[in-house]
Structure formats: structure tokens, C-alpha cells
Amino acid sequence: MIRINDVSKVFKTKAASINAVQNVELNIEQGEIFGIIGYSGAGKSTLIRLLNLLEVPSSGFIKIADYDMMTLRGKELRKARQEISMIFQHFNLLWSRTVRQNIAYPLEIAGVSSAKRKERVDELIKLVGLEGRGDAYPSQLSGGQKQRVGIARALANNPKVLLCDEATSALDPKTTSQILDLLYDINQKLGLTIVLITHEMHVIHKICGRVAVMEDGKVVEQGAVLDVFRNPSEEITRAFVKQITENDESLEVIEDQLDDANGTVVKLTFVGERTEKPFVSELIRNVDIDVNILQGNIARTKDGSYGTLFISLEGSEDKVKAALAFLENHEVQAEVITHG
Numbered sequence: 179m180i181r182i183n184d185v186s187k188v189f190k191t192k193a194a195s196i197n198a199v200q201n202v203e204l205n206i207e208q209g210e211i212f213g214i215i216g217y218s219g220a221g222k223s224t225l226i227r228l229l230n231l232l233e234v235p236s237s238g239f240i241k242i243a244d245y246d247m248m249t250l251r252g253k254e255l256r257k258a259r260q261e262i263s264m265i266f267q268h269f270n271l272l273w274s275r276t277v278r279q280n281i282a283y284p285l286e287i288a289g290v291s292s293a294k295r296k297e298r299v300d301e302l303i304k305l306v307g308l309e310g311r312g313d314a315y316p317s318q319l320s321g322g323q324k325q326r327v328g329i330a331r332a333l334a335n336n337p338k339v340l341l342c343d344e345a346t347s348a349l350d351p352k353t354t355s356q357i358l359d360l361l362y363d364i365n366q367k368l369g370l371t372i373v374l375i376t377h378e379m380h381v382i383h384k385i386c387g388r389v390a391v392m393e394d395g396k397v398v399e400q401g402a403v404l405d406v407f408r409n410p411s412e413e414i415t416r417a418f419v420k421q422i423t424e425n426d427e428s429l430e431v432i433e434d435q436l437d438d439a440n441g442t443v444v445k446l447t448f449v450g451e452r453t454e455k456p457f458v459s460e461l462i463r464n465v466d467i468d469v470n471i472l473q474g475n476i477a478r479t480k481d482g483s484y485g486t487l488f489i490s491l492e493g494s495e496d497k498v499k500a501a502l503a504f505l506e507n508h509e510v511q512a513e514v515i516t517h518g
């Protein structure tokens with residue numbers, strides 16, 4: 179659906195040339211939810227804005243559906259943009275228009291008749307869960323409701339692709355979760371291809387199937403979300419994965435407990451089916467060793483679960499060795515943190 183081939187963007191200012199996006203290669207398939215994650219300044223916004231030509235690439239090729247984006251001008255570009263819609267962090271609503279009028283706006287521009295507009299707006303209001311709020315103004319809505327209007331407006335002309343530019347970054351965790359659920363439902367119902375950018379790993383693991391990690395304008399790693407969780411190859415990716423698996427609070431607890439632990443402290447990482455199985459009780463039964471659970475966390479991704487567990491193994495050196503071997507044989511990654 180989306181082919182990004184050797185795409186770069188250089189911003190030339192009086193003071194310097196900034197390589198905001200460098201030689202990016204990405205293929206995004208029809209109907210997938212693809213996440214792009216990076217810290218501030220990594221180039222995510224620039225990259226997503228290149229997709230609908232809000233920014234023009236300095237070099238490279240972008241193909242979306244049947245459009246060779248680099249060659250589009252005028253009327254053709256406007257038509258392509260109707261099929262590549264976008265939602266924004268700060269919603270970008272028209273404040274003097276009601277919810278209905280905001281949603282109808284792109285339909286007006288596309289020349290849709292008044293009766294058809296009304297029908298379509300009714301459908302969209304239902305789709306995004308804004309029944310009863312059609313005549314409200316944006317200032318009368320919560321953040322989550324404003325983003326629902328943004329989503330309905332973006333979907334008005336039946337786009338093939340929805341670009342989400344930090345769409346949940348201004349929302350609290352509960353509302354973020356509701357908006358992500360809505361995006362996921364829309365993806366499932368309409369088969370819409372969604373590309374989202376974020377600096378938060380929980381957004382990625384909640385709804386994305388694949389992810390690309392950006393740093394200094396480059397895509398440094400990409401793959402299925404579960405694989406990236408299991409085997410992050412870059413330092414920056416490991417840091418993002420830790421946003422989910424080791425929050426600051428959990429590390430503090432572990433550090434306190436490390437000082438007190440008598441045994442060998444081990445960090446276990448397990449993926450997919452393994453998270454469903456009682457391997458700790460199997461370990462205790464098979465190796466006859468004491469296991470003290472210090473801290474645990476399971477993250478559910480769209481395609482399965484990923485978990486980490488910090489345990490302390492208390493027993494003779496041979497027993498500890500046998501326990502580590504048992505874990506390895508049962509597809510649980512074990513990393514010894516300290517020896518007691």
C-alpha cells in the first residue's frame with residue numbers, strides 16, 4: 179500500500195542544513211496498523227508529513243496505493259490527499275463550527291450534496307461514538323471527544339490511509355486507551371491502513387502489528403512488534419521496550435530488593451504462549467529450588483503477550499545452574515542480574 183524508497187528530507191535554514199529524514203526505506207501493507215516511534219527530534223513528524231506531501235521530500239520515491247506521490251500536482255494531489263487522511267495531536271478543529279459542521283467540512287470541499295452530507299455525517303457520528311453531541315462546539319468537548327471529531331472528519335471521504343500524528347499525546351491514559359481502541363475498531367471494520375507516530379511504546383504495543391524505530395532521521399530498526407519486544411537489537415529500542423516492561427517504580431522496587439536478596443536474582447523474559455503457562459511452578463517442581471518472585475509485568479500486544487519477571491533463586495550452586503538450564507529449555511530467556 180505504501181512504498182517509501184530511499185526518502186530524505188533536508189531543511190535548509192540560514193544557519194545550517196538539517197537532515198530531518200535520511201534514506202528511509204519502509205513498506206507498509208494494506209490494512210495494517212504501522213507504528214513509527216522515536217524521541218523528540220527523531221524525524222517522525224517530518225516523515226509522516228512527507229507521506230501526504232505536507233512536506234516535499236528532498237529525494238527518494240513515495241508510492242501510496244496507485245499514486246506516485248512525487249509526480250502529483252494540483253487537482254491530482256488534492257484527490258490523493260482525500261485518500262490519505264490525517265489526524266493531529268491538537269485536533270486542528272474549526273472552533274467556530276459545530277461537531278457536525280466540522281465533520282461535514284471535507285465533504286463540502288469535495289462537492290458532496292447537502293442531503294448526502296447529512297447522511298454521511300450521521301454515519302460518522304455513530305461510528306466514532308459522538309451521538310447526541312453533533313450540535314456542540316469543540317470548546318464544549320473533552321479532549322477525547324475532540325479527537326473523535328478529528329477521526330470522523332478524517333474518515334469523511336473514505337480514505338485508504340489514515341496518518342496519525344501523535345494523535346493521543348495530548349490525552350490522559352484512559353482516554354488514550356479509548357481512542358486507540360476506536361482506531362483499532364475502525365481498522366478492523368473498514369480495513370483502513372493506519373500509520374501512526376508516537377514517542378510512547380504503550381501506544382505501539384496496544385494496536386500496532388509492526389513498528390519502525392527512528393533516531394536522528396534514520397529508521398534504525400523495524401519489525402513485528404512482538405519480535406522487537408523479544409529481541410530489540412538497538413539500544414534505543416531496548417529503552418522503548420523498557421517503558422513497558424520496567425517502569426521506574428518497578429526498578430526501584432528491584433533495586434531495594436537486590437540489596438536484601440540472598441539468592442541469585444534473574445530477569446526472565448517470555449513471549450507469546452509462554453506467558454500463559456505456569457512455568458514457575460514447573461520450575462519449582464522440576465528443580466526443587468526456592469523461587470522468590472520480586473517483580474513482574476506482562477504487556478499484551480495485538481499479536482500476543484510479552485512479559486518480564488524478576489525472581490530470586492535460592493538454593494545450591496548446582497540447583498541454580500539446573501534452574502537456568504530448565505528455563506532455557508522452556509524458551510524463557512534468563513539473564514542473571516546478581517549472584518547471592
Ligand SMILES: Nc1ncnc2c1ncn2[C@@H]1O[C@H](COP(=O)(O)OP(=O)(O)OP(=O)(O)O)[C@@H](O)[C@H]1O
Binds near residue numbers: 191218221222
Ligand atoms: N520546517 C522546519 N525547518 C527546519 N527544521 C525543521 C523543520 N521541521 C523540522 N525540523 C527539524 O527536523 C528535525 C526532525 O524534526 P521532527 O519534528 O520531524 O521530529 P519529531 O521526531 O517529530 O519530534 P517532535 O515529536 O518533537 O516533533 C528536528 O531537528 C527539527 O528541528
